[in-house]
Amino acid sequence: MARPITLVTLQWSDIPLEVLAEKASGWGYDGLEIACLGEHFDVEKALEDDKYVMGRRDILEKHGLQCFAINSYFVGHSVCDYPIDDRHKGMLPERVWGDGKTDGVRRRAAEEMRNTARAARRLGVANVNGFVGSSVWTNLYWFPPVNDEVVDDGYRDFASRWLPILDVFKEMEVRFGLELHPTQIAYDIYTAQRALDAIGHHPCFGFNFDPSHLIFQMLNPAHFLQSFPEKIFHVHIKDTRLQVDGRSSILGSHLRHGDLRRGWDYVSPGRGDVNWDEIIRHLNKIGYQGPLSIEWEDSGMDREWGAEEALRVIRGHGFDTAHGAYDAHFTPDD
Amino acid sequence: MARPITLVTLQWSDIPLEVLAEKASGWGYDGLEIACLGEHFDVEKALEDDKYVMGRRDILEKHGLQCFAINSYFVGHSVCDYPIDDRHKGMLPERVWGDGKTDGVRRRAAEEMRNTARAARRLGVANVNGFVGSSVWTNLYWFPPVNDEVVDDGYRDFASRWLPILDVFKEMEVRFGLELHPTQIAYDIYTAQRALDAIGHHPCFGFNFDPSHLIFQMLNPAHFLQSFPEKIFHVHIKDTRLQVDGRSSILGSHLRHGDLRRGWDYVSPGRGDVNWDEIIRHLNKIGYQGPLSIEWEDSGMDREWGAEEALRVIRGHGFDTAHGAYDAHFTPDD
């Protein structure tokens, strides 16, 4: 049986969940990955009010949609990010932002993540995707030079803030899938390994595999799947196109997404540099049976046109693995 | 006449200037670009003590070396960097560091830069190379998203802190050459243009062209020379090699320089991805007549072996331009 294909609601948070569910169902999606943001899903209400949870479920059922995962990027990111400033304000619930001082925000974000695990359990969902932040992200080996101790401290900080959160995840039987991304404690193969080591390979900590952030770092996403096969908890379908022609910096040049001069940008799946055929074969190989969740982001294409096209493209890649090597019938019995 | 080839002393600051001068002269260098760091050149002493300045000059003369520029990376960087923390402490003179609070450090760094212009004048040198810092470097369009106003503020902050410094440069008849680099207000063509606009195209503000930092951003250094021909105040010879094989992130993976798994690293000139022939042709084209200053950095090669090789490689590229197009003699007179 083919894997279900779901749509991430984060980029559609200006539309009520009910309206979006109807659209997604009409396009042919099998489910939604609901963002803990605004009207889509409120963690606090979910813990306090059974009817709220039931209402969310009703919306899904009415449109024949499933839900395998919820996500929480902004709150999770604030657990380790340093320093906290005005950029975070608009993205966090008021109960997390509070007075906006760094230490308090980070503590309250951690508490919110513990509640997110609990809310996921109440909604009947076993996966939370998200970010974790990093206190040493800005300390890339650029300038001023950073000594090793500083970086080591960053990984220790990550472990000390997230281990208590993950213990609640374990209790709730929910898994957390970190999405590799610059600004996070893990953004490539080497740092992912280091994060896993730092967290003691906690059974509820793994990855929401999203190849789009690997492409603009010039990484091969298939190598990531080969490296951590048992830690692929969930999969995002998002694409990135490189445009490195000698004038566009890979660092983005402080140009906005959608500016055609940028050295890389997100594009609708199938129009970028991700090799989806190769991704599917590796997912088959490692036995991943979960959803393919389309996180649609393309600043140069109409959103609804794109969501339909993306679904069609990914359905065309949704093959199962062979039941044996093609030459199995030739081989003599012994 | 060929351009003089000098050696940057920054990477040799563990060796007294006198010893280094003897070595460099023996290898065949034409001069030194002296770092305002430790024993090599002390700005404060230079302002207070004429004999100190004369002593520095004597060292150069004794070994037949010239000096066209001094440099100050750490102090310049601290003028706009935000926040100031322990990484800066070891790199700044105590008089600049003081109590280490961000605002105070930045003010004292600005004062030190004004003094650096004065010291350059006393040493008889018309160029200072260095960094300027940036309060918005970390606000790349990654995560959390940044709105345009924040970035605009960063460029205004840069202008307000550096314009008073540049006025002293103008008074001293000294020019400041910013080296494009991630972490700085300008790191590629688009941000360089923006920085020039912000600073009102101040006549004493231009660039110390160093292709090595452009290569790992996938930029074509020749395009930079075409874009700002009149702002190339000085040239550094440093090379970078890319190794993007799907496993190494272009962001460095928090791996140290010299780790062979890194996605890019500095290597001895001629062994990386800079096309020196192309650089020289463009320098000929724009009429740059200043020094080619070798900033030798290669964590995988013996330093002294490399400094000699680099000089030989660059001498082999030190050709002048043609005195006319090759077909000038064919063209009929009119």
Added chain:
Amino acid sequence: MARPITLVTLQWSDIPLEVLAEKASGWGYDGLEIACLGEHFDVEKALEDDKYVMGRRDILEKHGLQCFAINSYFVGHSVCDYPIDDRHKGMLPERVWGDGKTDGVRRRAAEEMRNTARAARRLGVANVNGFVGSSVWTNLYWFPPVNDEVVDDGYRDFASRWLPILDVFKEMEVRFGLELHPTQIAYDIYTAQRALDAIGHHPCFGFNFDPSHLIFQMLNPAHFLQSFPEKIFHVHIKDTRLQVDGRSSILGSHLRHGDLRRGWDYVSPGRGDVNWDEIIRHLNKIGYQGPLSIEWEDSGMDREWGAEEALRVIRGHGFDTAHGAYDAHFTPDD
């Protein structure tokens, strides 16, 4: 609303317009770009006979087709081409060819172009696509060497012959779109700039953008759109495939189109080296709202099979731009 997709009739001039209109409509085209050639559209008749014009319009309406542009390649080309010889004879109406002497042909071609503007107005069409010729095309920097004065003369000749024509276009409120092409006064970015300067940036002179002729010159068509956004009057969809394997000259080797050994050839849209996704994004960016006009040329594919496929391929690329950057919903208000 998506851009209309039209079919250029030039390559189907062996079929009466009425028959072609029925076919194109059946395949799903939105309109025709009618060639001023043979039976398809006769400029002289259009000026003399209102019924003729009405008859042409009836054909379109009967099949639900629109017309946004007519084209005139052969006559326009003859305005500046030098010398005129037997190759031109078969391509020009007898009233333009006359005695075939170079100066006379060029004068009569200029008059015909003025009439073409008038005929377009009568047909109710605001765009004429075409060529302009060049008296210096053969003087590439090959052999013998050419001095600058000769080339300068060529651009002056172009201006003096075309400015009087463009003034009639202005009077008629019709625009002329030059298609970049070797043999024309403009064939790449540098020569396009030079042509615009020569003609004093006349408001009725711009370009019919056709990427196919840029590809075989190794140009990036997107760069052209970036360079002259306000001068893109019309767009042709035609594709080119390169095959430079060391045996095939980029110059065509005097081999006919369709010969599989050629270094480049025209192919059905989507099967060549034009990046249509990139083209559409740039057209969205510059706000081009006009037709996408398929000029179908592929010597290795059945013509009718191809015209249908091409339409389907381009419809699949006909997306609008996003209504905001994908991260617009995340950004905090201020």
Added chain:
Amino acid sequence: MARPITLVTLQWSDIPLEVLAEKASGWGYDGLEIACLGEHFDVEKALEDDKYVMGRRDILEKHGLQCFAINSYFVGHSVCDYPIDDRHKGMLPERVWGDGKTDGVRRRAAEEMRNTARAARRLGVANVNGFVGSSVWTNLYWFPPVNDEVVDDGYRDFASRWLPILDVFKEMEVRFGLELHPTQIAYDIYTAQRALDAIGHHPCFGFNFDPSHLIFQMLNPAHFLQSFPEKIFHVHIKDTRLQVDGRSSILGSHLRHGDLRRGWDYVSPGRGDVNWDEIIRHLNKIGYQGPLSIEWEDSGMDREWGAEEALRVIRGHGFDTAHGAYDAHFTPDD
């Protein structure tokens, strides 16, 4: 008229021909290329029993399928292969294997091939595709070095064993199409030429063109079609994907098909490195009018899903050639 698209039954030999015929017909195939293997087609029965032959034909007719070719890889390969060992046992009919001694097996395989020509005639099929083996395949110029005489002997051996077989083919008016493949006497352009020379350009000896085996040898399949246009007797549609990333050897590393670490592997048509558009244009050029026979092999994809996708992909490439160069209408008559 488009070329028929058939399915090779070899990889489906675990399914009775009748069942496979029903499936293939349902997917939309035009015919089958039946393997002389197991239940699909038995050469001995076909010679002895007219009803058997009629029964096979009935199956095809019932499902509206055609048959243009049968194939015999294992038996043909055993004619020249050296030495014969246990790998051959399971693949050969008992009547060919006998006591398994090299010389006897090779003689009996030759006899079986003569009978295969006769059986093809009785089935009403004019093409047999297959292998021929090679006694010198292992003597590549690797180690130990091989002198020229050894290789020459191999080609003489091939000729002496196959000429008598081909004479029966001639008598039966059936053609044999060798599929280029490592382990065969011909595996690239140079060895194909040598094989043709050795066999005296026998009129019944040509090639079953299959680009998949050329791709992993880094050959350009179109060059092969250019080299031997009149010897393309039949065409297989099979695709190969290269993955040479510095860790995977082009030689296969003794890893099984379907292992994602292999340096190359067969994949469903359209998902590999064969340029099908180019292949079709060359087939049009050389006037090949026979079937396109899909030999479906992809160890990473469900077999039935793939057989349908492959057919759809190849139908989309099934265009005819143009009836004239696209510019035929422009050219002046003379």
Added chain:
Amino acid sequence: MARPITLVTLQWSDIPLEVLAEKASGWGYDGLEIACLGEHFDVEKALEDDKYVMGRRDILEKHGLQCFAINSYFVGHSVCDYPIDDRHKGMLPERVWGDGKTDGVRRRAAEEMRNTARAARRLGVANVNGFVGSSVWTNLYWFPPVNDEVVDDGYRDFASRWLPILDVFKEMEVRFGLELHPTQIAYDIYTAQRALDAIGHHPCFGFNFDPSHLIFQMLNPAHFLQSFPEKIFHVHIKDTRLQVDGRSSILGSHLRHGDLRRGWDYVSPGRGDVNWDEIIRHLNKIGYQGPLSIEWEDSGMDREWGAEEALRVIRGHGFDTAHGAYDAHFTPDD
């Protein structure tokens, strides 16, 4: 023995031969290839005045230089070029230019070429390198379309004008080496074949192989050597660098040589895209034993600096072939 390396005098025609000879000898050259231009070598004087010829020889001997070839580009080009105009005037001797009318110039140029063969014989030189012109060069398959008859006429015109010249070459036992170049009757492999056929494979007509003009047509020079091994009469060492970055047209954009924006330009040997190692191996293979004649052209490098570097680079490639395959000693005797 290594092949002699000579310097072409054409690009140094502003310097008297005697001065140039002294320089070339000092740089280490083995000889000169003297241009029939200006003071370097005057064909008319050579035929009339034995002392003149002796004087030229004395200059060579005095500096220990040899002479294997003379060249005549401008005159040879004028034999077939059409039309003749002011560009030719400055390049031709007055006795050839005369009244400048096309037909007369072409006749006088043909006579001058016959005399050039006679002058070569008197100087004791067996090779003349040069151009031949073409009356159909401008008729590439661009626009307007050209029918085949026009091109055929061009090749016939070439044969009729050059066969009488070549007969004098034969009588004088001198060979003519055409240098492939756009604007000539032959500029790639296909047109070279056609020119050889047109001229009836005249024994005195062959090629002066110069890879630089093949590179900018995307041709592989080694393929040319493989195609016409017995027609390589002489070799020029000149290099070309491509720069096709989407902004620079391969057609040169009407930009002068030395303009760094051009899509291709000539550069000093070793700094361009010619693979000299490969060229030398092929020259070894075909048994070419003549001179390697450096035709130095690089508009971005000082001429004298470059002539020395070029010689050093080519000496470093001047290896002989092995006397046997490296594994000859391993092979068993038989």
Added chain:
Amino acid sequence: MARPITLVTLQWSDIPLEVLAEKASGWGYDGLEIACLGEHFDVEKALEDDKYVMGRRDILEKHGLQCFAINSYFVGHSVCDYPIDDRHKGMLPERVWGDGKTDGVRRRAAEEMRNTARAARRLGVANVNGFVGSSVWTNLYWFPPVNDEVVDDGYRDFASRWLPILDVFKEMEVRFGLELHPTQIAYDIYTAQRALDAIGHHPCFGFNFDPSHLIFQMLNPAHFLQSFPEKIFHVHIKDTRLQVDGRSSILGSHLRHGDLRRGWDYVSPGRGDVNWDEIIRHLNKIGYQGPLSIEWEDSGMDREWGAEEALRVIRGHGFDTAHGAYDAHFTPDD
């Protein structure tokens, strides 16, 4: 101190060792790696005759040459190769060949390898480089298909034949370095791992690293050094150039070395596709301090010319590693 550079004598076995020693010393080599072949070094004599061993040592000392390794390719290869045939006859000593029957030759070759370890000890040399053969080499996954059991048997056969040999090596305190190569039990990373596992990671079994055989398999030699750092016993310097242009098979096309049509060939170090700078950095990283032994093979270059050039090229790459990362002096102490 730089690593010594030695010359492999195998390819010079037609010259007496004494003559070769004088040449190599004159070219500047530091030592010889002596082949156990013909006059260069006879294992049997070395075991029987002390004077013979002393004589070999005298030759080296007289010319100031060292010896770090001997090699034995043909005998080692015959230990596992299957079947043994006439190709082996000319390469083996008569005492090993005997009656030429496969089993006997393999047994006698094994005995000769045990003696080779003893002879190395007597000569005072701690490394033997060579081949080991493989009984399953021809069973690549080509045709007929091979089941896994057959390949497993091959690795068991290798272990059973070589473990008794390696025990003698251990007793003698000599190490055996297998050179990866097609036809051997290990030829890439995956098969090398498998061979090490099969042999139980015997302490005297490792690799003679030779990048040339990895290049034509499309492997990255640096990956090999990363994979088995502690097993790099010795290093060969040999280079390979790829030429895969669509006509040349990577399998060699049964063409001899030196045939310029081959898809790959050995070339003098520095003229192929090995990245020597990268190799040296990795050798520095893994702490390899042994010799760089030039095995010179290039069928297109004069042997003596090449041996000198190769030494010069490799000397230029002989740098040590840095004593610290280049930015060590910037980092603040803590």
